[in-house]
Amino acid sequence: MNEQSGIKPYVIGLDLGGTNSVFGIVDARGDIKATTAIKTGGYDKVEDYVKASVDALQPIIEQVGGIEKIKAMGIGAPNANYYSGTIEFAPNLPWAHDGIVPLGKMFSDALGIPVAMTNDANAAAIGEMVYGVARGMKNFIVITLGTGVGSGIVVNGQLLYGHDGFAGELGHVTMVRGAEGRSCGCGRTGCLEAYCSATGVARTARELLSKTDRPSILREMNPEDITSLDVSIAAGKGDELAKEIYEFTGKMLGEACADFAAFSSPEAFIFFGGMVKAGDLIMEPIKKAYNEHVLKIFQNKAQFLVSGLDGASAAVLGASAIGWEV
């Protein structure tokens, strides 16, 4: 680290997810010195979201010695534009659903430090490359399975940003074409995210429960209350219907990865997020479907890995890494 970062030894990393916004103050070695969090969705206006964030940050900033110790802030957020520092038409954010929000500038004005931002999944990919299972890899794809499905694509050791900064929206490739495709938060139908996000998995559960009368411990719940975690717990207990839900989800992810291989031929697919805690229940169907559907030249080449980092930390570290580059 240079002299300046010696004077300002910390960056703030913000993992801005559809549900939670997790902040961490990180030093140059990647140690997280302090964290705080707020709910992402509890605000209609972005001004209120930024104010609540700054209020939450204040005590942990003081804890490390004040804002003069902070070099910059890095944000990983859905639909974030790396080039312009804006969030654009993010379907899962009530305060950035219908327009272009200059979140980077707003945080910079509020905190008085430079702010850089990227896609939350891109931040996770940087986290994996610097601290996780992608160390030493130059071509890999991180797929985040959370409220939505996101992706961070690394080619030749660099994040793929594309012409406008929005590359890597693999949650919105179309998996089911035509009228039978599920509606997606993006306003279209049939997206990977509509099936393989945590909410997609819960939806699959409700569909299977209502369309069949097969037994399942999930029937003990109010269908509207079922989450992907409930499905995971039920599957862990051997519930056949719950296992089938993960097989369906994994099969679709594996088929999607087969198409992604035809695009960038990665060394590894790395899965990230709460849903991967289901382990082999989800990973085995992914690998099986991938090898069944992928072009012959790619069969049995790519690794399928689970993020080795704690979910929140990896994303915060990834976001903070963007901050060092400001």
Added chain:
Amino acid sequence: MNEQSGIKPYVIGLDLGGTNSVFGIVDARGDIKATTAIKTGGYDKVEDYVKASVDALQPIIEQVGGIEKIKAMGIGAPNANYYSGTIEFAPNLPWAHDGIVPLGKMFSDALGIPVAMTNDANAAAIGEMVYGVARGMKNFIVITLGTGVGSGIVVNGQLLYGHDGFAGELGHVTMVRGAEGRSCGCGRTGCLEAYCSATGVARTARELLSKTDRPSILREMNPEDITSLDVSIAAGKGDELAKEIYEFTGKMLGEACADFAAFSSPEAFIFFGGMVKAGDLIMEPIKKAYNEHVLKIFQNKAQFLVSGLDGASAAVLGASAIGWEV
């Protein structure tokens, strides 16, 4: 150019397509000094293909002053591995259908010069970047519509090769999932190539003619003899069925490009190959379907361009550009 290329002022470019193999001897400014061609498919064994190639090359090599004037050879070929100089499991090449063929080394041994190779579509992308409509662009995708459907993907000004050299096989993303997908030359079903290659277009024509009794001048032909060129000519004469075939083809390409945008967010999609001579008949349905299906953040951003270079020359020039880098 350095002193050595002053002594050896030419490279050989080979555009190895599913139907024709076109050779050009190219100077450092991109002028094609001499050309020759053979049929690609007329040989069961790769040894015979290489021998026929060298026989065809001999007169044009003499024409420029002999092999000592040639620095290297660059090959653009389907399923070519940039890293190893091999062609692997190329569905449209009878002498490379089932295995790994070290074509680079074979040409190098036969001619006594270094040989480099890449995907034929990657070669076309380099041709467009150096001499064509992609000059100055850093993020674009070339889609070649020929015997097959190929692609060359440029990100950050570099060709995307991926971990094993095989990235950019966009003709083999799955567009129609499940049992109703058309069989593809790659051994799988539902690939973009099975619908949008020249042979895919002819197949669409045969299907529409046999499934309906709608009038069309294509009915004057033996269905098995119909080619995409016939469909193009019929559409140009106002034949409604032929126009519908192009609309179907363009719609599928546009939907595929919508998925590709979610991957690499290119500045432009550039279409290349005989089929794009149909002009607006194919390009308008592509653009329409793209904007209807693409994620909101990408709508009306990307350009849809037709290659400005003569088809054979662009591919030969692209292949030759690989030769200079040996």
